[in-house]
Amino acid sequence: MGGQSRQQQEATAETAQVDALKAGHPSAWRDLLSCYGPSLLNYATRMLGDRGTAEEILQDSLVNIYRTIDRFEGHCSLKSWLYRGVHNRAIDEIRRRKRYVDVGEDGLEKAFDDKGQWKHDCPGWDGFAAKNFDEKRLLTVVGEQMNRLPHAHREVLLMKEVEGLCATEICAALEISPGNPRIRIHRARAALRAAVVGDRL
Amino acid sequence: MIYLKCSKVIDRISDIIDGQASLFVRMRFYGHLMICKNCRRYFNQFKTVHELAGKVSSDDLPPDFDHVMAFVMDEIEKQDEKKDV
Numbered sequence: 001m002g003g004q005s006r007q008q009q010e011a012t013a014e015t016a017q018v019d020a021l022k023a024g025h026p027s028a029w030r031d032l033l034s035c036y037g038p039s040l041l042n043y044a045t046r047m048l049g050d051r052g053t054a055e056e057i058l059q060d061s062l063v064n065i066y067r068t069i070d071r072f073e074g075h076c077s078l079k080s081w082l083y084r085g086v087h088n089r090a091i092d093e094i095r096r097r098k099r100y101v102d103v104g105e106d107g108l109e110k111a112f113d114d115k116g117q118w119k120h121d122c123p124g125w126d127g128f129a130a131k132n133f134d135e136k137r138l139l140t141v142v143g144e145q146m147n148r149l150p151h152a153h154r155e156v157l158l159m160k161e162v163e164g165l166c167a168t169e170i171c172a173a174l175e176i177s178p179g180n181p182r183i184r185i186h187r188a189r190a191a192l193r194a195a196v197v198g199d200r201l
Numbered sequence: 202m203i204y205l206k207c208s209k210v211i212d213r214i215s216d217i218i219d220g221q222a223s224l225f226v227r228m229r230f231y232g233h234l235m236i237c238k239n240c241r242r243y244f245n246q247f248k249t250v251h252e253l254a255g256k257v258s259s260d261d262l263p264p265d266f267d268h269v270m271a272f273v274m275d276e277i278e279k280q281d282e283k284k285d286v
Binding site: 024026029030033034037038041055058059062063066067108111112115116117118121122123124125135138139142143146157161162182185186189190192193196197 | 206207208209211212214215216221238239240242243246247249250251253254255256257266268269270272273274276277278280281
């Protein structure tokens with residue numbers, strides 16, 4: 001074991017964990033739910049906008065994950081697989097309610113002229129400074145604005161900034177190509193900045 | 202040093218804050234910020250919001266996961282019993 005890198009050790013531990021889950025050991029399932037459950041509930045709540053529905057969706061997703069664990073082949077991490085299960089179920093629910101908000105036109109592209117220079121001055125923080133926004137209040141604004149972003153931006157930001165998934169895990173969870181997350185993360189961050197500052201860039 | 206356009210500077214911000222940009226790109230990026238008020242302002246706002254987004258955690262949502270856990274474990278045990286029958 002001493003010669004193994006940390007990555008190899010984690011992979012070995014995950015294989016053992018998956019074997020225990022596939023064997024249906026209740027303690028393995030309890031450990032898994034204790035480890036990831038609160039984060040998954042947080043993700044589902046922020047995606048769906050209400051806690052009650054998020055709990056129902058999470059319960060359904062986790063029971064479904066239990067039923068289909070035999071299909072997990074280790075092509076991605078267990079964490080990504082869990083997020084994928086909850087994400088897909090949450091998106092189904094959002095679409096069923098016809099509340100899915102797609103990403104609109106990127107205002108930032110219009111902010112520059114043909115030479116790639118700013119057409120107008122970038123707005124400052126004046127609005128916030130005038131209202132004496134301290135970090136705590138600004139944090140509340142950021143959280144609120146994040147919950148109002150289009151779902152395609154919100155899902156990436158929640159996974160990256162709030163839940164701390166890496167780009168590879170986000171790709172696997174959202175089933176997107178490896179080149180995609182860099183652009184999506186950047187656009188989502190830009191959209192959040194625009195929402196917080198209150199401009200259209 | 203090759204001049205970096207404002208639009209390209211803005212495109213690179215996530216690479217910069219994620220530590221994904223090469224030393225050459227970082228030098229051009231920060232060199233540009235020194236002379237461009239708009240990009241500097243945009244970058245500061247972007248970075249501040251990004252840092253705050255990282256602090257938006259589960260803290261404002263009570264970690265009341267117990268009943269979800271109880272429900273799921275109950276379902277798992279029921280399904281196990283069915284398998285045994």
